[in-house]
Amino acid sequence: MLQSRFDELRERLLRAGIAPRHVRRYIAELRDHFDDLVREETANGASQSAAEMKARARLGSDNDLAETMLARPDLRSLMARYPWAVFGVGPVAMLIAGLAAAVAIEVGVLNLISAQMHATGWKPSPAGLRRFILAAEVWNTLATYVAPFVIAVTLCVMGLRQRMPAFWIFTGIVIACVLGGFQEVHFSDDGHHGELSLGSGLLPPFSMKMVVGGLYRAVITSAAAAALYWFGLRRQRSGNTTIDSAATLPAE
């Protein structure tokens, strides 16, 4: 039950918004402290079970342990204090930053190749050009498909670790997947002129192809992220159930 008690304390602190790193360290230090107290009590002649009971009493009640931590608002995570910023503004900022980074890298590579072509007079073969366009398209696909999914999964994992309400986690997932799903990055090159275009199916002019493509991507990535959320939540809950069923220490 000791394990169970600390897990209950951990859950209570996480749900109250204490940053996971503080909770992890607090629980680890409490476990070490408990072990030291048990050693001290057994060295003083107490039996193992009596030593564990005394150690638990000396450590403080769950309520005291939780209240002293909760009395320190500076130990709360940014996510718990400003969920709207992390799950509302966060995915938008991350999508913009991800897209900007992907495009900057692509433009940088294009400029490098272009400068090389001008300096040496080298021209790619038609097969080489096709391979390059294919590589650019793969890169753009990563930016439009993978980046929103990675952002959604990141928000999902962060939210689950902090035991955030499902509402906030799904807000983040939907924003990342819908805005990300509708973004378009496309590169074309006819051998004389290369063009990198950026767009969004959510902005006019609305083309059926972009809207359908965007919806398709948004649904695929949202479903994948939601499945991961469900899997993570199940794992989290089953982990707690297993621990809760292990009784090793008498109640206070």
Place this chain on the structure above:
Amino acid sequence: MVNPNFMNGVPELLILRLLEAQEMYGYEIVAAIRTKTADAISLGEGVVYPVLHALEREGALKSRRKAVNGRTRVYYTVTRKGETRLAGLVRQWTHITDSVNRAIREPSHASVTI
């Protein structure tokens, strides 16, 4: 039993004072507080950690992990900022205790005139 209202700032003061002399981990700190105060201050021993975490976050303490007898301990030590904080807390505490001592030692001269 100590009135919790009178305990405000006392754990911080005691912890900073102890860690000023040498680095310690949580269990050692609690044991040292018990010894130094002759068990006058009895708190749940686990409540020392939130105080340590908060002091570290404020920059008054710094911590490091150290392996001792096959176990990893988190040792805390006072920073320059912590020394300044300690000096302030000591001044504040001395002022309060001096004032209270004066108040309880001085005979009451108050009289009621009808």
